[in-house]
Amino acid sequence: MAPAGKIGTVDDHGGSLGRARALFPQAPQPFIDLSTGINPYSYPLFDLPATAFTRLPESRRAKELQEVAARAYGAAAATNVVAAPGTQILLPRVMALVSPGRAKVLGPTYAEHARAAALAGHSVEEVSDFKDLAGADVAVVVNPNNPDGRIVARPALLGLAGEMQTRGGLLVVDEAFMDVGPKEHGLAGDVGRTGLVVLKSFGKFFGLAGVRLGFALAEQGLAARIEAELGPWAVSGPALEIGIRALADEAWQEEMRHRLADDSGKLDKLLETYGLPVSGGTSLYRFVETPDAAGLFAELGRNGILSRNFSWRSSALRFGLPADEVAWVRLEQALAMWKNKSRFKELAP
Numbered sequence: 001m002a003p004a005g006k007i008g009t010v011d012d013h014g015g016s017l018g019r020a021r022a023l024f025p026q027a028p029q030p031f032i033d034l035s036t037g038i039n040p041y042s043y044p045l046f047d048l049p050a051t052a053f054t055r056l057p058e059s060r061r062a063k064e065l066q067e068v069a070a071r072a073y074g075a076a077a078a079t080n081v082v083a084a085p086g087t088q089i090l091l092p093r094v095m096a097l098v099s100p101g102r103a104k105v106l107g108p109t110y111a112e113h114a115r116a117a118a119l120a121g122h123s124v125e126e127v128s129d130f131k132d133l134a135g136a137d138v139a140v141v142v143n144p145n146n147p148d149g150r151i152v153a154r155p156a157l158l159g160l161a162g163e164m165q166t167r168g169g170l171l172v173v174d175e176a177f178m179d180v181g182p183k184e185h186g187l188a189g190d191v192g193r194t195g196l197v198v199l200k201s202f203g204k205f206f207g208l209a210g211v212r213l214g215f216a217l218a219e220q221g222l223a224a225r226i227e228a229e230l231g232p233w234a235v236s237g238p239a240l241e242i243g244i245r246a247l248a249d250e251a252w253q254e255e256m257r258h259r260l261a262d263d264s265g266k267l268d269k270l271l272e273t274y275g276l277p278v279s280g281g282t283s284l285y286r287f288v289e290t291p292d293a294a295g296l297f298a299e300l301g302r303n304g305i306l307s308r309n310f311s312w313r314s315s316a317l318r319f320g321l322p323a324d325e326v327a328w329v330r331l332e333q334a335l336a337m338w339k340n341k342s343r344f345k346e347l348a349p
Contacts, residue, residue, distance in 0.1 A: 017306070024301040032327045033320070035308040037146060037177060037285040040323035041259065042207030043246045052237035059232075061240045065247075069215050072247040073200055074188040079220045082227045083235045083243070087176065087199045087214035091116035093229045094197050094216060098122075098170045101137030106130060106152070108312050109142045113174065133160060142174040144181040147308065147318040148280035148287045154185040161187075165195025173198050179205035179253075180260055180283045191217045204284065205256070206246050213239045260284060263321050270328075271319065274335040281318070289315045296338050303334035 020031050066078035075081055084090045091112060095103065100121030105113050107126040114124045122138060130152055133139040139160060143152050161171040175198055178186050187198050198217040203209035213235060216226050227234075235243070246252070260283040267286055268278045276296075280287040285308075290296060293316060297309045308318035322328045 020301065020306040024304070027302055027304040029304060032305045032322065032330055034322065034331070035306045035318070036209075036320050037282070037318075038204050038209050038320065039207035039256070039260065039284060040321050041256065043242070043249070043252065045242075046245065048238055048241050052241050055237065057233050057235060057237045057240055061237075061244070062235060065235065065240050065243050068244050068247045069200070072250075072253075073215070073217060074186065075191060075217045076189070077220075080191050080217055080223055082216040082218070082223050082230070084214050084216065084230055085212040085235060085239065086203070087174070087201050087216075088112060088116075089230075089234075090199060090214060090216045090226065092119045093226050094170075094172055094199070095120035095122060095138055096229075097197070097222060097225065098137050098168070102135070103138040103140065104133050104136035105140040106133060106142070106145075108310070109140075109145055109147075110174070113140045113142070113172075130156060130160075134163070136164075137169050138172060139164065139169070140172045140174070142176065143185065144177045144282050146177065147285065147310070147316070149177075149282050149285075150280065151182060151185055154187060154190075157185075157187060158190060161190070161193060161196040165193055169195060171196050175199060176201035176204055177282045177284060180257060188217050192219055194219045194222060197222060202243060202246075205253075208242065208246075211239050211242055212236075213243050257283070260321070266328075267319060267321060270332060270335070274339045276335075284321065286319045288317050288319070289313075290317070291315060292338075292342060293317050295342070299338040299341065300331075300334050303330065303337065305331060305334050 017031050017033060062083065063078060065083050066081040069081045070078045095117045103117035103122035103124045105124065105126050107128060114126060117124045117138060127133060141152055141157065157173060164171050173187050175186060187196065190196060191198055200215040200217065202213040203211055264283040264286060271278055271286065271288060276288045276290055278286045278288055293309065293314060297307055297317060300307050310316050322331055
């Protein structure tokens with residue numbers, strides 16, 4: 001249990017090349033970053049209108065983004081959609097929709113959800129069993145989960161949302177990776193109820209994390225409260241233009257899902273070749289466990305490859321997808337070096 005007043009920063013995350021260079025200063029450059037779940041094949045950039053930079057964002061374009069997002073995600077209407085500069089900005093505001101009480105986060109997962117709940121005044125507890133979310137004033141589920149890809153079935157989530165709704169609670173479902181998850185368990189079409197908020201990340205699937213764009217899907221009254229908290233011009237002009245174009249591009253999205261599925265299968269085979277069976281993940285990242293996770297993390301790092309390790313489980317690593325053939329080759333070479341060293345250790349007296 002973390003007291004509500006104990007609020008820090010979250011620096012335990014993937015994607016920090018500065019951390020990688022500090023840990024492995026002699027590693028060859030450039031670093032290959034496999035520590036995130038961000039698509040290495042980003043949505044193709046295009047020429048933006050100059051007005052996207054020189055003028056305040058037009059409310060008409062903001063409304064168009066909401067409409068396109070509602071269609072892309074399956075929400076009933078644009079009024080169920082709140083656009084923001086990333087879901088991280090949304091989290092404290094969503095948590096504050098409920099008066100300070102008990103927040104429970106189904107973990108292990110992102111650290112940011114617990115921090116945001118504490119910012120909103122809640123006492124925070126991480127639980128490992130879905131059933132233990134019962135009784136919370138705010139319950140948080142990441143679905144599919146990061147880093148292990150765990151899926152909570154839609155009927156179970158709707159049952160919890162209904163129970164929480166009857167007593168003024170809130171279920172927050174972070175669907176940051178549902179773009180590549182099982183759509184039948186997505187809740188975007190169920191946000192008409194007051195006890196539910198669904199979060200959607202733009203940057204992960206579209207490979208444009210730096211654009212800083214995310215969405216909250218909620219019942220119209222809740223959506224209006226969140227939008228009022230954000231104020232006008234929450235989303236930048238460039239992010240509006242990119243979001244509208246990408247979310248409407250169904251052909252690119254479908255083709256990308258197939259490409260990611262192929263690449264994640266290729267990564268599974270590579271990892272399994274070196275004695276690393278994949279136990280979870282999504283098509284954007286793979287989750288493995290090995291007794292020598294620390295040794296593997298270090299060997300990869302010395303070879304200029306950053307994977308994702310975890311303080312809460314020393315045997316676990318997460319791998320994102322290599323972006324090109326050079327990255328695939330370097331990863332295989334580093335895995336081979338690690339495997340050879342492991343065999344040498346086993347043979348040593």
